[in-house]
Amino acid sequence: xxxxxxxxxxxxxxxxxxxxxxxxxxxxxxxxxxxxxxxxxxxxxxxxxxxxxxxxxxxxxxxxxxxxxxxxxxxxxxxxxxxxxxxxxxxxxxxxxxxxxxxxxxxxxxxxxxx
Amino acid sequence: xxxxxxxxxxxxxxxxxxxxxxxxxxxxxxxxxxxxxxxxxxxxxxxxxxxxxxxxxxxxxxxxxxxxxxxxxxxxxxxxxxxxxxxxxxxxxxxxxxxxxxxxxxxxxxxxxxx
Numbered sequence: 001x002x003x004x005x006x007x008x009x010x011x012x013x014x015x016x017x018x019x020x021x022x023x024x025x026x027x028x029x030x031x032x033x034x035x036x037x038x039x040x041x042x043x044x045x046x047x048x049x050x051x052x053x054x055x056x057x058x059x060x061x062x063x064x065x066x067x068x069x070x071x072x073x074x075x076x077x078x079x080x081x082x083x084x085x086x087x088x089x090x091x092x093x094x095x096x097x098x099x100x101x102x103x104x105x106x107x108x109x110x111x112x113x114x115x
Numbered sequence: 116x117x118x119x120x121x122x123x124x125x126x127x128x129x130x131x132x133x134x135x136x137x138x139x140x141x142x143x144x145x146x147x148x149x150x151x152x153x154x155x156x157x158x159x160x161x162x163x164x165x166x167x168x169x170x171x172x173x174x175x176x177x178x179x180x181x182x183x184x185x186x187x188x189x190x191x192x193x194x195x196x197x198x199x200x201x202x203x204x205x206x207x208x209x210x211x212x213x214x215x216x217x218x219x220x221x222x223x224x225x226x227x228x229x230x
Contacts, residue, residue, distance in 0.1 A: 031216060043206060045217040056215055102148045102210040104218065106160040
């Protein structure tokens with residue numbers, strides 16, 4: 001069964017450094033998302049992406065964040081200058097875009113630790 | 116703004132027994148979607164069940180069923196014949212039907228199934 005994959009599973013970085021989190025959505029899916037979960041808190045929406053552009057973003061998704069689909073398979077989240085509060089689990093998700101609205105398939109997550 | 120509340124941080128149940136996880140939400144909309152996602156330890160979130168608000172019939176998926184009370188804005192998940200593999204974090208989520216496809220999550224309920 002097709003799955004969303006994410007790399008790396010764990011990333012440790014120093015404050016102020018740039019990080020790129022990578023996701024490979026399910027191949028015939030058209031809508032892509034990033035969510036994050038700070039330890040012990042709820043999962044929060046960051047951004048949705050369709051047709052090579054951002055369709056919606058939350059107030060968390062400020063100028064330090066960007067997303068890209070550089071080729072036909074990868075979907076990346078870049079944090080330009082990481083802060084301690086960016087430490088969280090980051091989940092990528094994808095949706096086919098036909099019926100069954102909301103049926104998003106999630107990846108296993110990347111745990112980002114900012115020191 | 117829509118909110119989702121899960122008031123039970125932790126639940127436990129014995130194998131083969133039935134357990135109900137609670138979820139309430141707040142919205143002024145009439146049409147929307149509700150979901151339960153399961154997050155096993157160290158694995159990605161998996162969609163368990165989906166409910167469309169305009170459908171009065173409660174959704175069921177094998178051992179999983181919901182009790183959707185639209186007027187009360189309640190959406191509980193019943194797991195029958197609990198199995199050890201049901202041990203996981205369970206998240207309730209809401210999605211508006213209007214011009215957005217972001218999921219709004221509750222804080223989760225950690226379910227432990229004991230032999």
